[in-house]
Amino acid sequence: MTVLLWVSALSLLVWLWLACGHGFFWRTDVRLPERRPPERWPSVAVVVPARDEAEVLPVSLPSLLAQKYAGQARVILVDDHSGDGTGALAAALATPDGLPLTVTSPPPLPSGWTGKLWALRHGVELAGEVDYLLLTDADIAHGPDSLAELVAAARSADLDLVSQMARLRVTTGWERLIVPAFVYFFAQLYPFRWSNRPGARTAAAAGGCSLVRRGALERAGGVAAIRGAVIDDVTLARAVKSTGGRIWLGLAEQVDSVRPYPRLEQLWRMVSRSAYAQLRHSPVLLLGTVLGLALVYLVPPVALTAGLVAWLSTPGGPPAVVTGTALTGAAAWALMAGTYLPMLRYYGRPATAALLLPFTALLYLLMTVDSAVQHRRGRGAAWKGRTY
Template identity: 50%
Template sequence: MVVVGVLALAALAGWLYLAFGHGGFWKTGPRLSSGADPPEWPDVVAVIPARDEAAVLPETLPTLLAQRYPGDFSVLLVDDGSTDGTAETADRLAAETVRRLAAEPVSQLSGESAESAEGVRGGPAGFRVVRARDRPEGWAGKVWAMSEGVRAAGGPEFLLFTDADIAYAPGTVTDLVRAATSGGRDLVSRMATLSTRTGWERVIVPAFVYFFAQLYPFRRVARDGSRTAAAAGGCMLVRRAALARAGGLTEIRGALIDDVALGRLLKRAGGRCRLDLSRDVVSRRPYPRLADLWTMVARSAYHQLRYSPVLLAGTVLTLVLMYAVPPAAAVAGLTGLALGADAAALPAAAGLLAWTITTATYTPMLRFYRLSPLRAPALPLVALMYAAMTVDSARRHYAGKGGAWKGRTAP
């Protein structure tokens, strides 16, 4: 009981720090104000790296093309060796969107009143497909496709890197630019709301976002001078000049976790960043099976640990200490008290308090995803699943299958 009590106290100390001294990572909203309109709206080019995305594009591409942006806005889809007709599907959807927008009033498409929509451009965004050249050795597939989009984009002031599975609410691009220009930001990113339609998605997805925010507290990302840097790859508005000053995408060419790598690249070069959790940006990619979610995490977890067995061991032990020890100590302590063991009071109290803090900090994320807070006490079980996924990520790496995605492995 003494050892259990010491471990429970260590976990409690960790949770007290996380809850009160770690950038308020568990707070989900509301996001920071976007600020005022710029004197002149800058040019924006959206770059969509796409590999075999024909199935999801009908749910997403029209929402981006229909954005009513006050300045010049165009969309580039980079077809990265697709074999399912991605380019043809995109061209067809663009043509259909043009016809639809021509037949509908601005206020209906923009989500604004007719009065506020006055002066907002009514035409659809320009669109074209770019065929990616052969990927050079050492480049991750997505980063190479992003680079090909930058090459084809010309000289816009802002680049919007976005994934093929991301859908945008009306006015989102305008809001992103407003946030960048009014705040002097070089990177404005929105973490997309992920699908929670299936049972396993409801178990894994909110915890995934919670753990991400724990690693990269959003408020610290936005704080000038903070070393915390990150972004959410589904939606990243980047000032092109700042990217060039930082060395361009060549500097992160091998990155599997391109969003975090891009955030670090820009912040190291003196860039100002901002990351928000958003319901205006939604991922339409389904993960119907546990195996799909498991692969999503395992493909890059060991890469994030820099392929270090020491960091792997430390990560797994920390997850066990912070998430498994509190409920185990609480149960063991309460059982000991019931049997008359005086030494059981410490593990019972420390374990219960740490578990309570865990539950309390997870509850806002569940509410953001409109799920019952009654799921929160089970977070320790989900954390152990993530520990297993991380170990499996290392196994895949040593088996030569690290970073496997759509027929490719890590460079």
């Protein structure tokens, strides 16, 4: 019990630092900066890499084609050798009164490239000399003013990369349990305020919706500079920021993912396919991550439970160490839940769901370990028939 008291006290200290000194990562008020309509709306090409996306395209692609944008804009959907008729379906969704749509396919995937980035490179080359490129995933639906808002924010704040974390689906039980925590953990790993600060080492973006200045992308080496990246959005943000670009990342208000994850297995794959890559395939970082997750998320409920059990089973009153263990565990768990509440509100979830965060963190711990196991077995980051 004495050891558990010291460990729970350490967990409490970590939570005090996370809540107050880690970029206020838990706040959800980082939204698009102040924006004014530019005097001249710049030209934009929207590039959508798509591989076997026939299920979601009827919802996502029309939202891009219906963008209300006063400048020159076009949509380029790059069909990455799909087997479900993605390209034909996309072409059929084009409308006379919508943005112009080009459907194309890249050459065969060369060694050293991920499929998504090879498709992006093809679309960027086809876009020609435009001012901005909106890189967005095939499962992302945009509100009618999304493109205009992104461009206005980039122009007003002189930003080279403006990225929004799309609001993911929270329809099924597993989605409601895991998805808000996914965004919460991402923000904890890359505090948005730190990423948005010029000169700070932190840099991140959300691949589902990233508007990048064409000149900044070229200065960073183009898509070829990140061609083998599994976590391509963060790698792109680092490349742009390291070459003098100004970047911004926040939560979206009219950008939504329409991809369903009804089963735990699907959510598990979503996380595990890139978790070990995030740790640079390092066993040392993996061990540190597992121990860190256990200390921060699992120790508080364990300490509180153990303290209460010992307190109830101690005749004549519990000793100070038992009381201290229960109190430090309760305080750390309360801080944990309190920092999670804004994200739950953002996703329309009840406050009581914050108490389940330790269980969700345990699932993420197991997903991370599984990611390392799959890498060890040579399965790596598997996605739609490809393994990197």
